[in-house]
Amino acid sequence: xxxxxxxxxxxxxxxxxxxxxxxxxxxxxxxxxxxxxxxxxxxxxxxxxxxxxxxxxxxxxxxxxxxxxxxxxxxxxxxxxxxxxxxxxxxxxxxxxxxxxxxxxxxxxxxxxxxxxxxxxxxxxxxxxxxxxxxxxxxxxxxxxxxxxxxxxxxxxxxxxxxxxxxxxxxxxxxxxxxxxxxxxxxxxxxxxxxxxxxxxxxxxxxxxxxxxxxxxxxxxxxxxxxxxxxxxxxxxxxxxxxxxxxxxxxxxxxxxxxxxxxxxxxxxxxxxxxxxxxxxxxxxxxxxxxxxxxxxxxxxxxxxxxxxxxxxxxxxxxxxxxxxxxxxxxxxxxxxxxxxxxxxxxxxxxxxxxxxxxxxxxxxxxxxxxxxxxxxxxxxxxxxxxxxxxxxxxxxxxxxxxxxxxxxxxxxxxxxxxxxxxxxxxxxxxxxxxxxxxxxxxxxxxxxxxxxxxxxxxxxxxxxxxxxxxxxxxxxxxxxxxxxxxxxxxxxxxxxxxxxxxxxxxxxxxxxxxxxxxxxxxxxxxxxxxxxxxxxxxxxxxxxxxxxxxxxxxxxxxxxxxxxxxxxxxxxxxxxxxxxxxxxxxxx
Numbered sequence: 001x002x003x004x005x006x007x008x009x010x011x012x013x014x015x016x017x018x019x020x021x022x023x024x025x026x027x028x029x030x031x032x033x034x035x036x037x038x039x040x041x042x043x044x045x046x047x048x049x050x051x052x053x054x055x056x057x058x059x060x061x062x063x064x065x066x067x068x069x070x071x072x073x074x075x076x077x078x079x080x081x082x083x084x085x086x087x088x089x090x091x092x093x094x095x096x097x098x099x100x101x102x103x104x105x106x107x108x109x110x111x112x113x114x115x116x117x118x119x120x121x122x123x124x125x126x127x128x129x130x131x132x133x134x135x136x137x138x139x140x141x142x143x144x145x146x147x148x149x150x151x152x153x154x155x156x157x158x159x160x161x162x163x164x165x166x167x168x169x170x171x172x173x174x175x176x177x178x179x180x181x182x183x184x185x186x187x188x189x190x191x192x193x194x195x196x197x198x199x200x201x202x203x204x205x206x207x208x209x210x211x212x213x214x215x216x217x218x219x220x221x222x223x224x225x226x227x228x229x230x231x232x233x234x235x236x237x238x239x240x241x242x243x244x245x246x247x248x249x250x251x252x253x254x255x256x257x258x259x260x261x262x263x264x265x266x267x268x269x270x271x272x273x274x275x276x277x278x279x280x281x282x283x284x285x286x287x288x289x290x291x292x293x294x295x296x297x298x299x300x301x302x303x304x305x306x307x308x309x310x311x312x313x314x315x316x317x318x319x320x321x322x323x324x325x326x327x328x329x330x331x332x333x334x335x336x337x338x339x340x341x342x343x344x345x346x347x348x349x350x351x352x353x354x355x356x357x358x359x360x361x362x363x364x365x366x367x368x369x370x371x372x373x374x375x376x377x378x379x380x381x382x383x384x385x386x387x388x389x390x391x392x393x394x395x396x397x398x399x400x401x402x403x404x405x406x407x408x409x410x411x412x413x414x415x416x417x418x419x420x421x422x423x424x425x426x427x428x429x430x431x432x433x434x435x436x437x438x439x440x441x442x443x444x445x446x447x448x449x450x451x452x453x454x455x456x457x458x459x460x461x462x463x464x465x466x467x468x469x470x471x472x473x474x475x476x477x478x479x480x481x482x483x484x485x486x487x488x489x490x491x492x493x494x495x496x497x498x499x500x501x502x503x504x505x506x507x508x509x510x511x512x513x514x515x516x517x518x519x520x521x522x523x524x525x526x527x528x529x530x531x532x533x534x535x536x537x538x539x540x541x542x543x544x545x546x547x548x549x550x551x552x553x554x555x556x557x558x559x560x561x562x563x564x565x566x567x568x569x570x571x572x573x574x575x576x577x578x579x580x581x582x583x584x585x586x587x588x589x
Contacts (some may be wrong), residue, residue, distance in 0.1 A: 009260060023152040023456065050184040075102040082237040083230040084465065089481040092227060104238050105171055109232040112160050113207040117573040118224040119153045125220055129213055137201050137353060138213050144357050145194035146358075150192040151326050151365060156184040156228065172243045177235065178573040182233040182437070184396060190393075191225050191497075192464055193414065195357050199424075213309020213392070229465060232406060235469040247266075277334065280310035280476040289314060294322050294333075295341060296576035303327040313374065314338040321347060322361070322362045329366040333373040338403040338424065344377045356409060360391035369394035370580065371402050378406040382428060382451045386411045399423055400582045406431065407450065411440040413472070418570040421582050426482050432472060433495065437571050440474040446482035446488045447511060456485070457518055459492030471500035473565045476589055479541065489519040491534075494552075501566045502557070504535035505589050512541030517548045518554075528552045535562035563587070 003410035076099065079090035083409035092114045093099050099110055127148035130139045131546075158179075165174040172205035187194065198214045281297045289312075290298050297311045301324070310329045311430075315336040322343060324331060335341025345361030347354045357363075362376050389406040392399075403424040404411045410427035413436035420440045425432060428450035447456040458479070463470040472492075479491075489511045492501050507554040517532060519525060528551035534544060544555035554561065561568055566575065567588040578582055 036540040053534070069437070070102045072100045074103055075205070077108060079104050079107045079238060080230070083233040085226040085230055088223070088226045089230040092223075095468055104234070104242070108231065108234045109160075109163055111234055112163070113155065115156050115224060115227045115231055116153070116160065118227055118437045119149065119156065122220050122224065124148055124570050125149075125217060129217060133213065139508075140355055140358070141197045142180060142202050142213070142217070144197040144355055144510070146307055148190040148319040149198075149221075150195040152187040152224075152228075154326055154459070155190070155226075157185045157313040159231075160356060175574055176242050177243045180235045180239070181467075182234065182416055183233060184228060185437075185468045185470055186393070186395070186436075187228050187416040188232065188464065188562070189462075189470070191221060191228070192435065192462065193357060194221070197357055200349065200355055200427060202246065229467070230466045274524075276299060277310060277312065279310040279334075281310075282312045282314065283318070284314040285316035285318060286314075293320055294318050295320055298322060298324060298328070301331055303329045304329060306330060308368075308370075313341045313343075317342040317344055319344050321345045321360070323360075324362075324364040324366055324369070326365040326473070328364070330368040331364075331366060332370040332372070333374065334372040335372075337373050338375040338401060340375075341373065342375045342377055344379055345389075346379045346387070348378070348380035348384035348387035350383070351380075352384070355390070356388060356412075356562065357387060358388040360388040360412065361410075362389070363391040363428070364397070365393045368397040369396075369397040370400075372400045372403065373403065376404040378410065380407070382407040382454075385561065392418055396416070396576050396580075398577075398580045398582050407448070409433055417576075418565070419577060419580075419584065421584060423453070426457075428456050428487075429454060430457050430493070432458060432494070433460035433462065434472075435462040435464070435468070435470045435496075437469050437471055439475060439565075439567050439571055441476050441567070443474075443477045444569070445474065445477050445479045447480040447485055449485050450487050455518065457493045458490065459501050460520075461492065461501045462495045462497040463500050464496045468498065470498075471531075471570070473501075473566065473570060474503045474506055475566070476585065477502075477506045478509075479506060479512060479539075481511045485511050488513050491516050492532070493518040493520050494530045494532065495520060497527050498529050498531070499526070500531045501563065502535065503537055504533075504557070504562050504565070506537050506539075508537050508539040508541035510540035514543065514546035515548050517550070517553065525550050526552060533557040533561065535559075559588070 048115045050550050076093060080086040083089045089111065090364060093110045095108050096113065101107065116186050126142040126149065130142040131508055133139060162176045163171055163180055165176070195218065201214070281291060281300050282292055282296055283297045285292060301309050302325050309332070311331065311333040313333060313335045320343065343362055347359040349356045349359055359378065362377050371417065376390045378387040378389040383519055384542060386409040387406055389410045391412040391414055393414040393416060397418050401422045405426045407427055408429040408431065410431040413432070413434040415434070415436050418436045418438040420438065421442055422442045423440070424444045426446040426448055428448055445458055447458060450456055461472045491503055491512060520565045530552035531552070532550070532552060533554035547555045549552070565586045567584055571577070572586065584586065
């Protein structure tokens with residue numbers, strides 16, 4: 001079970017199935033293009049298409065004269081009309097001298113400048129507010145907010161950098177549109193993490209201090225939140241449409257049965273496939289390695305490196321909390337098996353008052369993270385509430401043959417694109433939660449007995465607004481009890497207004513009740529904006545005839561609806577996953 005060979009042939013894909021998947025993707029793109037053109041006809045598409053065509057002839061950009069029938073003011077108004085905050089969009093961008101343009105790509109660039117300037121203006125606010133209080137609970141929340149503003153700025157800067165494309169390309173044909181969506185989604189997610197952490201400030205602390213701090217920071221972040229949302233809407237509703245309109249549907253290469261998803265470097269692919277790996281540093285609790293602890297190995301990781309840095313952790317239990325910051329990129333950590341190499345912590349929110357974000361036994365932020373054959377545990381137990389075993393905000397990250405063990409809030413895929421294969425996840429309340437675009441394949445999802453009067457909820461997805469590239473997909477997994485479970489058990493509950501969760505082609509055990517899903521607020525159905533669905537599941541808990549009757553729930557998704565949440569459609573748009581070296585199923589089984 002702990003060896004790469006255990007997955008061999010498990011999700012075999014033949015060429016015929018791939019051809020069907022390719023055709024479905026082509027039809028999907030065509031539908032998106034047609035639908036988008038209809039929506040924007042008479043607003044901006046006519047003018048924007050002219051810009052896109054002129055840019056294809058002139059890769060360095062087009063001038064306002066390329067769309068003479070649309071004035072700059074009308075163009076800005078039309079672009080901003082697709083956002084949640086059109087007034088803020090128009091007023092903020094129109095103040096910039098170079099806003100005298102009809103080009104939607106230029107307008108998008110200006111929207112990013114607005115975000116960067118606003119974030120810069122409030123970047124030191126959490127630290128200033130922390131200096132004004134002696135309350136450690138408030139200070140710890142503000143430290144999380146300080147980190148979140150920092151990584152949000154990084155995500156926006158990544159978006160800005162992506163706009164600089166090479167000769168012969170513009171952003172519309174660069175293949176980077178999905179990156180832009182992901183990074184702006186991450187920035188909004190980081191703001192939400194800050195707000196969620198402020199909400200955790202204990203009620204026994206001074207209410208006046210708490211309310212003042214929360215109000216000051218939340219109101220100060222209002223502009224950055226709205227401006228980032230506006231930039232994301234422009235990408236999702238205009239640039240994506242133009243990209244689909246101007247770029248022909250490409251034919252993706254077929255994957256053989258032993259191919260792996262492509263987002264990662266060839267070296268990383270070889271590492272995940274290899275029977276033996278030469279690590280950069282070896283961790284061994286018995287002194288037979290280079291260092292004794294995982295944290296000692298983390299110190300050796302080079303900053304912002306494009307080369308994969310490999311850490312091998314020998315069998316043993318390592319009682320420590322480990323954090324890999326945003327600068328620790330392209331790190332691979334592997335062990336001797338998920339039941340043999342264990343990293344264990346016990347931080348928790350319910351009793352010790354540590355903010356949920358900081359309770360993680362292992363937390364990672366740097367992109368390109370890979371973990372294999374390791375178990376991560378939070379031993380706080382059910383009485384201590386929120387206690388995260390593993391937290392990830394790593395883009396293009398992969399987790400293979402690992403285990404994540406805890407009770408409430410075990411696994412926190414916080415943000416960006418993540419893939420979990422052949423992993424075990426154990427917990428009780430909301431034990432897979434977060435706002436990443438994440439797919440689980442071939443995993444064992446194992447609810448356990450919670451506290452008396454508690455029920456189990458496997459997922460709690462946190463999509464805050466429509467345009468976020470965010471959702472939880474459980475595909476080809478097995479949902480069974482970890483021990484004797486008598487508590488009511490549900491597939492999930494919607495944490496935020498646009499929560500998106502899909503269970504498909506999975507084996508659902510009898511412990512999952514007939515209703516299937518639970519409300520977040522007792523007695524109140526979730527808004528129709530959620531997207532919850534099931535597709536071709538099996539097992540005694542998979543019946544949908546007695547499921548909840550919510551406007552946003554689809555008990556029997558069509559193939560087209562479920563197809564949007566397969567790996568290639570949902571998280572592998574740029575073909576990054578095969579290079580990672582972990583087996584995966586790109587479409588349906």
